[in-house]
Amino acid sequence: MSTIAARFRSTLGSFELDAEFSVPAHGISALFGPSASGKTTLLRLIAGLARAPGSLTVAGEVWQDERRFVPTHRRALGYVFQEASLFPHLDVRGNLQYGWKRVPAAERRIAFDDVIDWLGLGALLAQSPQQLSGGQRQRVAIGRALLASPRLLLMDEPLSALDTTSRAEILPYLEQLHRQLELPIIYVSHALDEVARLADTLLLIEAGKIVHQGPLADGLTRLDLPLAHRDTAATVIDTTVVSHDPAFQLTHVARQRVAFELPGLHGAPGVPLRVRVAARDVSLALVAPQQTSILNLLPARVIELADDTPGQVLVRLALDDMVLLARITRKSARLLDLQPGTQVVAQVKSVAVA
């Protein structure tokens, strides 16, 4: 019941879209794929800004089926475009109030002042969009979308038009958005680092088809999918901060029985922290080495192996409910006689904040 289920099939010029997916109606679902794979088209179909035969149900509410097509303005959604697209004839306050005023007071799910405070827009209210920086504009656009009390937030590469500084300014808001509001988000991106940092669910799209859908860590590490074979292949693990070691400038994080140490002091104890482990930073041993510079030594079980580049193999490992990816030489795999089921010690050289 609490899912977002969509199916669209359409030929638009020479482009063929045949997309079907079902994602949980909470958390961030990243719609990830190369350019011209149909990401934006699919998002526009979900919003009702474009039309194609199909069906769409959002948390039990039918937005489209064979008989019905709910027009965009009757869909409780928010849409953040690549460019902020603020109304130039309205000031910041006018932009923020545009959707808010159009939602009946009884149906509002978010207070005007809360959004202003949270996004730090108080000082900008009387300014015109032309006076704002790129990052400020996108913040206003996010606030404007949230104030329309959406039940589904659609974001079309909201960071891609921004410079590095502005991206760094917006990203923390997107992370919090996800934790503070019970609001499902479909987030279109072609930047893997953004996806790794933000997403819970991954929808991989290629040439108009959803080729994979599932939990993020799964999609990042499945050996039959392209992401695991990228040079930068990595897995992400949602952990909790346990303690800090100021003397050595280390943060201890844990997930269930598995603990990691990572350089730098991050978050307060108890705070969730998503960490990233690159495949190239994981090496394998059959027994725990006695004296080593590597701090993170984790018992794991081989799930599967696959050829990667010539001379290298990718090993997918299970660690409780977590998945790790290791890129090792074909020779090492042969010497250790790695098979599905082999118990190994994963030596994780580097763990970073995602």
Added chain:
Amino acid sequence: MSLSGANLTAIILTLKLATVTTLVLMLIATPLAWWLAHTQTRWRAAVTALVALPLVLPPTVLGFYLLVLLGPKGIIGQWMLGMGLHTLPFTFGGLVVGSVVFSMPFAVQPIANAFTAIGVRPLEVAATLRASLWDRFWSVAVPLARPGFFTAVVLAFAHTVGEFGVVLMLGGNIPGETRVLSVAIYDHVEAINYAQAHILSAGLVVFSFVVLLLLGRHSGQWQRMSA
């Protein structure tokens, strides 16, 4: 030199005609411009050309066909007689119809250009923020197209003040009913009454110059504002 009663009547009639024509044009040109800016049918080019016809046709041709259509034997004239109405030629109403057709491109084109310049994005944004089509039109399209509306109003008004051929063909020369400024000037010249012709002509020259000056300054201001 002073304005004679007849000249004053002609001036007032002209202003009345220009005002009514401009109002009617806004009502017709706005939806037409919206349609031209957003339609994707192949009829678009044909309609655009049709609207632009008065720019190139001699006004006498327009006047002639309107006279034929609206006259007692024309399709529209017949229909109006059938409805128990008076036919339009040689009435103020007839002049309004002629002026609306004659000045149509001056009203439609600036508004259509303004709507096109807005693009679809602001309207899509408004739709995702719960605004219906009608709401989007008034809260987004109209405010953003304001400079186009301003240009359309000024040009339609000024162009109607200056028309002659259509009026002569369709309206004739009835004082207080169809004898507008341009016709009055023509009369004065015919009667070799150059002094009176000068008063009205110089007035029109000044009026037209001021209108164009205002238009230029306004659009300049707007361009600076949006830059």
